[in-house]
Amino acid sequence: MATEQAEDKQVVLVTGGGRGIGSAIARALATPKRLIYIHYGTSEVAAKTLADELNSSGRPARTIAADLFDPASCQQLISDIVAQEGKLDILVNNAGITRDQLAVRMGDTDYDDVIQVNQKAPFIIMREAAKSMMRQRWGRIINISSIVGLMGNAGQINYAASKAAVIAMTKSLALELAARNVTVNCIAPGFIETDMTSELSEEIRQIYRQTIPLRRFGRPEDIAALASFLVSDEAGYITAQTISVDGGINR
Secondary structure, eight states, rough: OOOOHHHHHHEEETTTTTHHHHHHHHHHHHHTTTEEEEEESSOOOHHHEEEEEEHHHOEEEEEEETTTHHHHHHHHHHHHHHHHOOOEEEEEOOOOOOOOOGGOOOHHHHHHHHHHHIIHHHHHHHHHHHHHHHHTTOOEEEEEEOOOHHHHOOOOHHHHHHHHHHHHHHHHHHHHGGTTTTTEEEEEEBBBBSSSHHHHOOHHHHHHHHTTTTSOOOOOOHHHHHHHHHHHOOOOOOOOSSSESSSTOOO
C-alpha cells in the first residue's frame, strides 16, 4: 500500500543522492508531484540535510540506506521502496567509487570493489526496479557512466571497465524494456566540479581545462538538467542512448 505521501506521485530513487552530481539530480527531479528517495551508503548527514531542504520547500523526500558492496542490500533497497510505496517510477543509478592505480600495481580487491559498486550494484538495482516498471508499463532509468567508459584513462582500468559496462548494460536493458514503455539511457559526464575535482591542484586543473574545448569544468547542475529532461514525457522516444556532457572532449 502506497504511503499517503506517495499517493498520485511519481516515486524516484537516486543512488548516491546526498552529494555531488547525485544531490544536483535529486534537487532537479524534486517537485511537489514526486517523492524522492535519496540513497546513501556512508553520507548519511548529507543525505538527510538534502531531504530536509526538499521537504521544507514542499518537495517530498526521504532517505534510504544501502550497502552497494553487498548484493543482498542492493536488492533490498528496491524491495523496501516498492513495499512501502507500491511502485518505483524513476531510477537514477548515480553512486560510484574509484580506486585508481596503474594496472601493473592494482590489487584484485581494488579491481573487484569498483566492479561491484559501479557495475554489479547498478545491475541488481535495475533488475529489481524493472520488475515494478514493467508491471505498470511505464518507467525511466538513467545510469550515470563517465567519458572514461568511452575513452579509457591511464590509472583507471577498473573504473573504465565498470563504466563501459554500464553503457553496454544500458543498451541491452533498453531493448528488453522498450515494449513496456520503459526507457533506459546513460549520461557520461566529463570533468565536473565535485569534491573529487576540488582536491586537484590548480596546476593539474589547468592542464585538464586545456583538453576541454569549452575550457572549463562542468557543474553538477549540467548533468542534472539532462537527467531532468530524460525522465520527462518529452524524452519518451529516447532510449538506449549514451549522452556525453563533457564540454566537447568526446567527439
